Amino acid sequence: MTAALPLLDVRNLTVEFATRRGIVTAVEQISIAVAKGETLGIVGESGSGKSVTSYAVMRILDRAGKIANGTVSFSGIDIRGMKEDEVRDLRGREMSMIFQNPRAALNPIRKVGKQIEDVLIRHVQAAPSDAREKAIEILRQVRIARPEERYHAYPFELSGGMCQRIVIALALACRPQLLIADEPTTGLDVTTQKAVMDLVVELTRERGMSTILITHDLGLAATYCDRVVVMEKGKVVETADSAIIFKSPLHPYTQKLMRATPRPNATLRGLLPEGEALPNPIPAPPANDDAAMLLKVENLVKEYPRQGATTSVFSLFKPKAPAADATFRAVDGISFEVRRGESVGLVGESGCGKSTTSMMVMRLLDPTSGRILFNGEDIGGTKAKDFAGLPQRRRIQMVFQDPTDSLNPRFTAVRAIADPLLRMGGLKGGAAIRARCEELARRVGLPVDLLDRFPHQLSGGQKARVGIARAIALDPELVILDEPTAALDVSVQAVVLNLLQDLKVSLGMSYLFVSHDLYVVRMLCDRVIVMKSGRIVEEGPTERVLAAPEAEYTRELLSAIPHPPV
């Protein structure tokens, strides 16, 4: 791009980790250059080595990792050959880094202002006497309102977005030349994500800094980067200007990744790599009462006590009801319905009450008030802990957000799938259950020979399949999908979404699909419900809501989602 000396020049970098199974090469012979003032995106799925690369550049690999080969030069200085205390001088002053999960990235028991001061004083950007003043100034620069007050705040008192601003402030305090942002917005809501990214771009532009944006999100890279490096399994597979790479990706992996990323007008089948399209499933015979109401929720409310309000010393002796003002409503009187064979999307940002709603419908949580009618029967009246004994239990099942967390670490895959069959399946004998488990495994595309593995021996996609097999084991009528792909890489997500869609068609189930991603919802759902602060702000057929959102909030959500050029 430019003949001038790149700010950062990584050549033939190889990073190895000493693990229990011997040496593992995390990054192999990669070369990356970042020019002054440039924003470079490093894109890849988990395990591609993108974060390791950045740690190697900063020389903050953990004990087990080491740079086995290659050079890293920063402004022409060889970082690999530097002494530890010399690199330490560079870190924070010349190049700095921001991480995902901003709250965890801050010392939880130190005032944020002090944390900024630590860096300023360390790099002699401020003397102890004027450090405070400078710290407040920096807080102001990252758009933190009332910086004098926030100086004294602890991370737990601030929102996620606010914490990320503090992390940015830390990183930029000493005006470094290079900023490495490692998944800076993962875990943040889309609207917050946009605000944070815009801030980063503005601050770096105005200071003429170079930026490396490490992300799994092609949309984010496309929106904010000048150039993009695509990594797969520790290797760089393609490097190109972002305008070019999204238009005409050359490498098959880049193409696959591009296809798998949900876009405003993608189809489910379109997410899959070319040539891997699945045959369409045979639809289940339509039930007699085809359009009958399956689930009807009326005026559902869930109240929680505010934190710290009820811990009475003598609660052992006289448990008392929390006062009215000591509660807040996570779900504030919502009503909706799901028809037989229908998929309904439940969309909103974190804390909007969508998960609470799903848990109540799932009968894992007792509502404060309201009715949940399933097949016309009110199932909301039965206590959650007693619901396991009711016949309706097998009719409503769920696929969880985190496939790892939702599998008992001490159960093999087959044992996990067999669990509902053993409890409620009415099947007798190990052989019959085994046979049914194998059938289910084939149905969800899980190789039968993996059935005897423990969760930690399975990949994320495989675990997701086990979770799905377990959910459909009893032929439920309603399956709640709670962000079933949020923890998965995009290419895996594409496959799983297709699988879910096929299962729905062939088994004739209804889905209540909980998600934060409107584009994903669009592909899978007939109708969509948008929630905010425990209430429904908009509801309607998916196409209509996405094409012509009525609520201001829906519009905001839609516009905040970054996506690669269509």
Add this chain to the structure above:
Amino acid sequence: MNRRDFLKTTAIAAGAAAPVAAPFIRSAEAQSRAETLLVVTESGPNNVDIHGVGTNRPGYEVSWNCYDRLFTHGKKTLPDGTDSYDRDKYEPELAESWDIGPNSATFKLRKNAKFHDGTPITAKDVKWSFDRAVSVGGFPTFQMKAGSLEKPEQFVAVDDSTFRVDFIRKDALTIPDLGVIVPCVFNSGLVKKNATEKDPWGLEYTKQNTAGGGAFKMTKWTPGTEVVYERNEDWKSGPVPKLKRVIWRMVPSAGNRRALLERGDCDISFDLPNKDFAELRAAGKVKVAATPVGNGIGYIGMNVNKAPFDNVKVRQAVAYAIPYQKIMDAVLFGMGNPLHGGSSNMAAEVAWPQKHGYTTDLVKAKQLLTEAGYPNGFETTLSFDLGFAVLNEPMCILVQESLGQIGIRTTINKVPGSNWRAELLKKEMPLISNFFSGWLDYPEYFFFWCYHGQNAVFNTMSYQSKEMDALIDAARVAAAEGNKAAYEKDVKAFVTKAFEEVPRIPVFQPYLCVAMQPNVSGYRYWFHRQLDYRTLSKA
């Protein structure tokens, strides 16, 4: 690295310790050190009044040294060169002289004797003290009774310096009983001042304070830790003690007490394990005095009211199964006189304790057991006082092992010291290992409490025999009447009977051992088995 840190810390601590490890080099203290005796023992007093409820042995020591009695005992030198009190020789203490008649004894008190607070000691105080001893109940009253001292009317304060004891019956033990710890003289004015309606004898006060006129004053007492005495400079009832101060520290660990002795950090100690005494004596670095305890035996007792020990053959079988020599070697380390291996069970002399005719003979034991109808033995429990575990435990293990060889299977039951007395009183333990000694060194005294059918607590076997009772009573009468021939015949007869019927098997007569630094002299053995500081001195 961390190890080095640790050692460094230790070294610093030890370095800090070094200058004070030998505090006596400080010259200012050298003088007082020479006149101060540092005593260490396992436990200390729980009550400094011998009349109190449940006063323990260390408490006797305080009473002995801080209170005066009418008279004391003279000294004799034992064959091994150690000094001992002389049972038969009385010497003046508070009384300058006395006159013993057929119906009473009259004592002339010193005129210049004063209590610690300066009040003169009068016959009224003596009377009040003796009245108290026979009235408060419990141990002191019992002890007085043993010498036929039973009623306050027996004690008469004739004038300020004349005191008379009237006899209610002829009893050879009356005068000896006036020389034990119990009939000590209290400052009646001081105690009465501190008495209450509920506590007319002022026991609560004297429990923690001494109110006497003895050779030493107790100046400090921290229970379980320390007792400090100062010499009573005005003591008139004997030569002023050489020691100015006595510090008595409690060191519960026997190993540490021995270490203190060996390193010269304490002057005297007397309750070490026998093994330590034997070794200390052999090493010669410290002096060890070992004196057989008069009228005392370590024994195995059997409950004659309970099968199978109600069968005399079973008892004899047990007596033949005791591993006497092993006990002498491995438990007593020679610090005791064996009581087995006499020529026969016929009493050989007019003395107690003496040797019986049993030896370790398992064949005979087995045979007796078979004759008794227990060819396959039986199961029982062997109990001992945990407070004396050093001696009891190895002894019981040896007994258990040996009994096992003739088919008597025993379970060892350790009874905490606090429960021992209560357990004895219940008289339900089938088989015990125990020790008893009488202050008054007369055979009939021992037998009266231990074999007599009145079944006192010390008759731990519940042994009852009319013949035995008759013999003991006859011996007491003979002694009082001075009928020597009858007395000797009776004593021999009851000893023989005790050996034949063997409700308790005498195993050994223990030594009272005291270890002291070579510069400590003047140690004297006393029947109460505690220290008398008055005769001790440091060079």
Add this chain to the structure above:
Amino acid sequence: MLRQIGKRLATAIPSLIGVVVVTFLLTRVLPGDTAAYFAGPAATPQAIAEIRAKLGLDRSLPEQFVSYVKDLATGNLGNSLSTGRPVVTEIKARLPASAELTFLGLFLAIAIAVPLGILAAVKQGSIIDHACRMVATAGVSLPVFFTGLLLVYVFYFLLGWAPAPLGRLDAFSSAPPEVTGFYLIDSLLARDLETFRASLAQLAVPAITMAVFSLAPIARMTRASMLAALASEFVRTAKASGLTPTTVIIRYAFRNALLPVVTTLGMVFSFLLGANVLVEKVFAWPGIGSYAIEALIASDFAPVQGFVLTMAIMYVALNLLIDMLYGVIDPRVRMEG
């Protein structure tokens, strides 16, 4: 803050009630017959019955309990039967000795174990790490009385470095004028360096014995929580900001690792109070532990009850202190209150 303390104290009340009841019952189940013990060697059954009545032991358990609680309410812990003194007086006189020993032991343990734990965590997996683990574990592997006797044997008997194990001061020194009851502090207040050194010398070996016993749990917890803290993202951020290792380890990692360590201290303290009993016996220490053992063996209820109650109160107080320390260390805890 005051309200928080009050609240915390209130939560301790049920435990204290539990302690009182359990101790009461336990002491009554003890097999010893107190009356027989105090009746002396030659008592008759009537004499024992008299004493039993005098001690109130002939009344029913509930009656005894009620009168015990009544006494407690007036701050009267009863009188020790064996020494005749009020238990309160005894405990007041002896508590400083035990407290001085226990706190010095705990302090030593912290001073050694915390750096060890940090070192082991920083050098995780190295020889140093293993060595720290071995040393700390070895300390806790010996019965505490045995460690004590061994140390006495080596440092007093063989080497002569330590003074004779004769309690808080050697027989010929006199205690400093009492202010706090802690000889170390009192002697300094009295500017009596000689006594200070003497009492420190007496304290050294027993305190080391206690410390050795409590190294392992503290070191283990420090290491574990330091490892967690060092692996945390904020430490990575701090490193990426170029902060020096000292700042990262102490100000970032260790400050955060302190919380679980402080929690462990509460538990270690409870263990030390127990171990204290044995150590006092070994070193002829005039504390309340040895007092309690003697009382327990003599079936002397009042001191045992008083001792346990005192210990329970100390434990509650220490935990309160720890809770307050929590607030100082962690602002999140402070805010919840």
Add this chain to the structure above:
Amino acid sequence: MSVAATPAPAQASAAVATLKHARYIIGENPVTGVAFGIFVLLALAALIGPFIVPFDPLASDTAAALNSPSAKHWFGTDQLGRDIFSRVVVATRLDLGIAIFSVALVFALGGLSGVAAGYFGGWTDRVVGRLADTIMAFPLFVLAMGIVAALGNTVTNIVIATAIINFPLYARVARAEANIRRDAGFVQAARLCGNSEMRILLGHILPNIMPIMMVQMSLTMGYAILNAAGLSFIGLGVRPPTPEWGIMVAEGAAFIVSGEWWIAFFPGVTLMLAVFCFNLLGDGLRDIVDPQRRT
């Protein structure tokens, strides 16, 4: 019951994998390897010790009393001439027995009630919490002393006392671990599968906190032995002549100053090795039983 769904070969392969993993852990961490070696020795001594010792551990021989270690008596003899080596070996069974039974008991009492407290919360939690607090407020060793003194000094009562004083530790750990997992995904999933609360507690939560409980158990096994030794020191240990390490150390301690070091030394070293080994195994064990750290 549920195992029926899993065919045998899978179990076997899992077992092989566990063994392999154990070998790996030991290979990587020599300290754990050493601890494991000691444990095997101790277990062996406990199993076959009484059959292989050269002397009857109870037989006295006063002619050979207080002999220092020799070819005949490897660890010397005690006051009554009993062979210390034989006594130490034979005592292994009793000491490990005390350790294992007290740990099993406290696991049953504290572990289960802690899991229930953490999982159910509410009054179960409050009752268990109060109970743990109350026990914790006692000076623990004194409580053990009191229990043994009150109930009598039998092995059973020592086991019970040790279990009771460890109750709070187990209850707290189990409570905390169960509490973290009460709303975990797999627990929710188990509810959906129709598992009753009890089954979730015992079948899903308990197995998952076992690794942490195992660590705790290993640590407290050592503590149980120390506790028994402490009780022996004040005369509340097991009855003579039964050989037990703690009582041998306690009795032998009196002989140190007089130079018969071996009487306390060998039982002491064995006791120390045992406690040491349990402590170190605790750390190693966590790595072996925790499948999440296996890959």
